[in-house]
Amino acid sequence: MRTPALVVVVLAALSVALLGCKRSSWYQSNVELTRIDPVRVDDQGKPLTMDVEFSWVECPGLQLEVIRGGKDFAACLSKYKLGDKVPVRIEKHWDEAGFWDWDVHEMGGCARPPDPDDEASFDTIRECHPWVINGATVGFRCNIIPEKKLLAACPWFGRY
Amino acid sequence: MKSTKRIANFVRKLRPGMLLWLFAVIVGLGFLIIKGARAQAPDEQPRSGHGAGAGRKLVVRASASAEPAPSAPAASASAPQGPSYEEPVDYATLGPNGGVPTHEGRFKSPFSHPRFGGPATVQVGLLLANVRDYDIQKGAFEADFFLSLTSDKPMPPMDLVFPNGKVDLAEKVADKPTFKLYRFIGSFSSPPDLHAYPFDTQELRIEIEDDDNGIDQIRLVPDEEHTNLDVGFHVPGWETAFIRARVLSHYFPDRFKHDDLYYGRYVFGLGLRRFGTSAVFTVYVPAAVIVLISLMGLWLPRHELEVRANSTTPMLAAAVLFHFALMQALPATAYLTRADKLMIAVYGILLLHMGITWLWFVFDESRTEAVLKWGKWVGAPLTILGLLGGILL
Numbered sequence A: 001m002r003t004p005a006l007v008v009v010v011l012a013a014l015s016v017a018l019l020g021c022k023r024s025s026w027y028q029s030n031v032e033l034t035r036i037d038p039v040r041v042d043d044q045g046k047p048l049t050m051d052v053e054f055s056w057v058e059c060p061g062l063q064l065e066v067i068r069g070g071k072d073f074a075a076c077l078s079k080y081k082l083g084d085k086v087p088v089r090i091e092k093h094w095d096e097a098g099f100w101d102w103d104v105h106e107m108g109g110c111a112r113p114p115d116p117d118d119e120a121s122f123d124t125i126r127e128c129h130p131w132v133i134n135g136a137t138v139g140f141r142c143n144i145i146p147e148k149k150l151l152a153a154c155p156w157f158g159r160y
Numbered sequence B: 001m002k003s004t005k006r007i008a009n010f011v012r013k014l015r016p017g018m019l020l021w022l023f024a025v026i027v028g029l030g031f032l033i034i035k036g037a038r039a040q041a042p043d044e045q046p047r048s049g050h051g052a053g054a055g056r057k058l059v060v061r062a063s064a065s066a067e068p069a070p071s072a073p074a075a076s077a078s079a080p081q082g083p084s085y086e087e088p089v090d091y092a093t094l095g096p097n098g099g100v101p102t103h104e105g106r107f108k109s110p111f112s113h114p115r116f117g118g119p120a121t122v123q124v125g126l127l128l129a130n131v132r133d134y135d136i137q138k139g140a141f142e143a144d145f146f147l148s149l150t151s152d153k154p155m156p157p158m159d160l161v162f163p164n165g166k167v168d169l170a171e172k173v174a175d176k177p178t179f180k181l182y183r184f185i186g187s188f189s190s191p192p193d194l195h196a197y198p199f200d201t202q203e204l205r206i207e208i209e210d211d212d213n214g215i216d217q218i219r220l221v222p223d224e225e226h227t228n229l230d231v232g233f234h235v236p237g238w239e240t241a242f243i244r245a246r247v248l249s250h251y252f253p254d255r256f257k258h259d260d261l262y263y264g265r266y267v268f269g270l271g272l273r274r275f276g277t278s279a280v281f282t283v284y285v286p287a288a289v290i291v292l293i294s295l296m297g298l299w300l301p302r303h304e305l306e307v308r309a310n311s312t313t314p315m316l317a318a319a320v321l322f323h324f325a326l327m328q329a330l331p332a333t334a335y336l337t338r339a340d341k342l343m344i345a346v347y348g349i350l351l352l353h354m355g356i357t358w359l360w361f362v363f364d365e366s367r368t369e370a371v372l373k374w375g376k377w378v379g380a381p382l383t384i385l386g387l388l389g390g391i392l393l
Helices: A002-021 A071-077 A148-153 B002-013 B016-044 B276-299 B302-310 B313-328 B338-362 B365-392
Strands: A025-041 A047-055 A062-069 A085-095 A099-107 A122-133 A136-143 B093-095 B098-102 B120-135 B140-151 B165-176 B179-189 B201-210 B218-229 B238-251 B262-274
Touching: A025 A062, A047 A071, A062 A071, A062 A099, A122 A148, A122 B218, A122 B238, A136 B218, B120 B201, B120 B238, B120 B262, B140 B201, B140 B218, B179 B201, B201 B238, B218 B238, B218 B262, B262 B276, B276 B302, B276 B313, B276 B338, B276 B365, B302 B313, B302 B338, B313 B338, B338 B365
Parallel strands: B120 B218
Antiparallel strands: A025 A047, A025 A085, A047 A062, A062 A122, A085 A099, A122 A136, A136 B238, B093 B098, B120 B140, B140 B179, B165 B179, B201 B262, B238 B262
């Protein structure tokens, strides 16, 4: 009796551990708005969709991201101007493609429910360093896989 | 006939003074046309390639030889004096003993251009839109990218060549004296580095060189801000690890006397890393399973000799076939990859297990139990150590 019970306990523990591994986590950060562009507008000129480009100013390196939101998000975000620093709420979740991804759900108090079919939002996460050979800078190298320093400050960038 | 008569009547009606005016207008127009054609003629002459591609067939003339020389700023009265676009070899000085004509100054090469007035600093940006058909055996891939050249002063006519590939499509999107934008689709190749296989990172390189102008006319500078991957960029089966760009000053071994001019070469590199999970499950797990199955045989007693032998010998065949399948996907290398080292460890472990089994035939039957016991307690730790060594080395 003891052995089957032990097996059940081990299997249950493994299941919990596996399920826990794929659990979403939430983060807060501040970003700087670098571009706000209405993409589609209605007959009155009010934006139906809006692109917002922002820089992750609290994260090391130059991390830029563009998110597209609907009309409610566009109307709400009109109170901000370029250069403003606004808080964002981020969800880090498991992607079925086999890696971790993140979505911005709220920006500056404006709700932005991510659309799973949205292909316009993108990020350019990279950390660049000069490429030095023989003491002379000959170019640059930008790491796209986040470095430890970046992950320590902004853990949602970790994909694996 | 009627029309001829009409023309003759019209001419008769014309006064001699009007005919004179008509003649003067025609002569004037002809003079202006001839003068304009002469002024344009030097720019239309194709420049001879004297740089990297001199003496070899040019792969692509991204900036065609018929490209209008960027002389517009010099033509303006208010604009500063523009650089000289004359052919440098034409004004190189011939020495008293003949031979290669030379220039005075930093570079003696006849292809240096002291009259150009100092190099144009050209910022090179590259947007990589797509990479297709990466074949690690040949190191070949197809790339689709935009190339931007932005300079602080008018660039001389350029002839872009690709030392490590060939271009199938070269589209000139913008061509201004200080700004040029091209779109290229072509095939390139980079030698793969398989030392760390299956945890390898490959660099896919795109090399671009101006065939016509040395560093005395053009100084290439990688533009970090305008070097990017397109939105949604992804190479199937690989994780994008890094991008990098550099410029190297390329020096040819002397092709003639005073061949001392350097040429700038822009090198863009895309780093692709193999997925770690995939590497573990396709290489390390099968190897470990082969070893573990063979290891279990060490616990079988002598009367199960046949079963014990069957736990090792077929594993040797499996290991050889598995190793062969791994190597089929890779080019031959002069060094051992990490996968090779792992497989060498696996062969060694299988040999050890086989050797422990054969000890029964070396020692007396009275030592059967001792061989079984020592085989387990010596063979198992050595197996684990060997496997760890194969994984970590």
